[in-house]
Amino acid sequence: xxxxxxxxxxxxxxxxxxxxxxxxxxxxxxxxxxxxxxxxxxxxxxxxxxxxxxxxxxxxxxxxxxxxxxxxxxxxxxxxxxxxxxxxxxxxxxxxxxxxxxxxxxxxxxxxxxxxxxxxxxxxxxxxxxxxxxxxxxxxxxxxxxxxxxxxxxx
Numbered sequence: 001x002x003x004x005x006x007x008x009x010x011x012x013x014x015x016x017x018x019x020x021x022x023x024x025x026x027x028x029x030x031x032x033x034x035x036x037x038x039x040x041x042x043x044x045x046x047x048x049x050x051x052x053x054x055x056x057x058x059x060x061x062x063x064x065x066x067x068x069x070x071x072x073x074x075x076x077x078x079x080x081x082x083x084x085x086x087x088x089x090x091x092x093x094x095x096x097x098x099x100x101x102x103x104x105x106x107x108x109x110x111x112x113x114x115x116x117x118x119x120x121x122x123x124x125x126x127x128x129x130x131x132x133x134x135x136x137x138x139x140x141x142x143x144x145x146x147x148x149x150x151x152x153x154x155x
Contacts, residue, residue: 003043003067013030017041017048023071025104041143079103086147102126106151120144 007015014020017030018041030039031052039047049052050068054061061070083106084099105126109119123144 002046003050005045005050005070006066006151008069008071015045016043017045020045020053024059026059026061027053029053029056037152045134052067079106082150083147084148090147096139102147116148120148123147 005091006012007014007019010023012023014023017039020030021041022026031049032039033047036047039082045067051063054068054070059070061068076132080099080103082099083102087102102123105122108114108121114122121144126132127144
């Protein structure tokens with residue numbers, strides 16, 4: 001039976017290597033399981049040594065009968081909730097979990113101290129990619145700049 005990875009805080013189940021990279025962007029390298037030399041990104045997780053991959057990325061998890069459960073740390077959850085509120089104050093129709101989707105971008109910016117315009121651009125691109133239904137996305141940059149200001153200069 002194939003294993004799954006559950007991201008408990010978001011109610012997400014991961015079943016393929018592609019989903020794993022999409023949902024947990026902190027993973028830089030997928031480590032092949034014993035007997036595998038290459039990965040089919042749309043096949044099951046059996047081809048990955050999930051324990052080594054998650055440990056290598058510094059991700060906390062628990063092993064269960066069905067697979068693995070990943071939970072975000074409380075600081076990440078707090079920041080994601082703040083991002084979520086900032087986005088929804090500006091853009092009502094974006095996905096409800098947009099804060100979690102922006103979390104990796106913001107954490108990397110804080111770690112590497114990227115210039116303001118770089119972070120604003122990345123936030124804008126992420127919002128646009130999550131909300132491609134509408135062609136007029138002028139609000140995305142305004143929202144991204146307000147979000148940046150809310151992160152860097154919290155009140």
